[in-house]
Amino acid sequence: MSVELGHFALILAFCLTLPQAFFGLAGAVYRKPHWIALTRNAVVGHFVLTAVSFACLMHAFYVNDFSVLYVAQNSNSELPTIYRLAATWGAHEGSLLLWLLAQATWTLAVSIFSRSIPDVVTSRVLGVLGLISAGFALFILTTSSPFERLWPAAVDGRDLNPLLQDPGLIIHPPMQYIGYIGMSVPFAFAVAAMLEGKLDSVWARWVRPWTNVAWVFLTCGITLGSWWAYYELGWGGWWFWDAVENASFMPWLVGTALIHSLAVTEKRGLFKSWTLLLSITAFSLSVLGTFLVRSGVVESVHAFASDPGRGLFILTFLGLCAGSALGLYAWRAPLFRTNTGFAPVSRESFLLINNVLLVGATLLILLGTLYPMFLDALNLGKISVGPPYFDIAFLIPMLPMVVLLAPGMHAGWKKADFGRTKGLLLVLLAVSVVAGIALALVAYGWHSVMTVIGFSLAFWVGLSALVDPVSRLRKGHSLSAGVIGMSVAHFGLAVFVLGVATTQSYRQEMDLSLRPGQTAELSGFQFTMTKLSDVKGPNYEATEAEIRITRDGKEIAVLHPQKRIYRVQKNPMTEAGIDSGLTRHLLVSMGEPLGDGSWSLRLQYKPMVRFIWMGAFTMALGGLIAAFDRRYRKRVTADDAVAAADVKTV
């Protein structure tokens, strides 16, 4: 019964998106306050109904209602409760419902936290968001309903894919979706600005915190995904340039460009058209990512088994979103021309280069991701693009970007006069290069010039990020949250670069066979297999090895990697044993029994790999701090100022 309720709530939720879109857009055109109020009510109603619908599906999982097809396919009575609940978004249909819920939450947030924005603008934004929600709700209802019944009901479910039975499932997809769909907010603001034909610094101030928060979620989502793949796939890679990873990375890159371009639009009223274009692109790439995942055109752990009808729907939706927004852009962009200029050496220039390079990196990744699909679609043969291409193609634009980041951070608006900072920067540069060479030689031994460049860049950016707020304080400026956030995010980038450079240069791995009592050595660590035993989990059986790791006779850790066989799906799963120190990970993954009592194992040494995720999370933290800058909460209109004063006197 609850499932029918959920289905019904979803239909009603869809129905409410229509008045939300209509009254939102029309209310802004005809300036009717009660239409705008109606829009806000529709937003609340849509959110409540979507949440009810989602809760109903979750309830079906909780009570093991195997008369529901989706539950029967993705759950099992033996599955631990927490995974039963998370299984709600473990496959295509439910994850789309989560997507819709995320969209409804963003829309509600915009409706609630937009008191500093004129009603007319909010109304347009909510209207555009209503159209997007309508598209996704219709998609679920017509092609991917999770509420279909199975008759006769299954005795038990087919269980959740063992890969997904992990805490990562609880947190990675929601973060990722909230980030993806969060990009619809700057998109909606961009469309609203184009409809109104007005875009100024104030507009940028409205959009910036939303873009930041969406970007923060996207950053966390991607980072969690990388971390999850690292330990759960069991083979110790943190990024595979898989088509679906790329699909999530491209909106992130464009989103990063957008954050920087918005800074120029806010401070100097420049780059307006460019900012609009980035807003449109970031969201379009999010939808493109959905298309890649849902249509089954890519081979990937993420690709859900799916039918072409879904792909066609999303492609049409993408065409409508991007097409109409770009059409509007072509028509309206000339309105946003500005005549103010800036000197060749200025913060504007640095941010322009940053944007060009980020977009360049996105295009190169897009080429590598889509080219094989085009060839395949045109029947010109099956190819794939190897990860080394992405490594090189990504590095080409990113190296100059990271080099220029430090002077860019210290450059002034309009015309940068480095003055005294010039000496400081030169000192920092010299220190960074020396520190980079020293780290490479002393800590790890010579590897390659690229390693030294990587280390030096990490120090260069990290030190500049630390020095920037100090030099601002010295000049007598106070530090806004925006400035602190920028420093923190850039420092995070430095940590990330340090992690990547070290891991990629000095990681070691070895496949070998080992039986109890035997020892192998990797990077100065001795790995001894002390025993093999059978272990029984709630819904799996496993063979567990005990690996004692010592160094110079001193015990470092005892790891228990497992090879699991899940009872329902019979799939073997590798659970790596990881000893995670701050500066290095040691991984042991079990392959298979080799017949004479020994097992094939993969041993890995990953120096500084943790810094990769710590750096990425620090970037996210920086974005979050910047989003809470006080100036974004300031009321902007005279009326509002009066209202605020009134409240104060009361």
Next chain:
Amino acid sequence: MTARQRRMLLVGLMVIGVGTAAAFALNAFQENLLYFYSPSDVSAGKAPADRTFRVGGMVTEGSFQRPAGSMEATFILTDFAHNVKVRYSGVLPDLFREGQGIVARGKLAPGGDFVAEEVLAKHDENYMPPDVADTLKKQHQKEAGGQ
């Protein structure tokens, strides 16, 4: 130099920079394109001898061999028309087994064996790599047409 000349010089340098970068990127793209061949293509000599490529098919039942305690495995990959013998040293993926569709990346050895650097199998028991499914379908049609 006048301001105009300086600007032109700057633009010129940027064009050269972007051009070099693009050349590097496209070169990397060329070099890392991995072509996919079926066992039939390989036996017909269509696959390159000196370049890494991917080959996909089903692991023939009963063809998997590995001396006890050793990591050196060999198996036969088939599209039910032709076979390729694959050699691989290392840990095989969890879902590798006979009768399963897999994709291997590697090079041809002088004797005609395929030496794999990487073997991929999908985490789904019903899964067959699209490439393999395609090959099998074509093969099937050919057989049906021949009868």
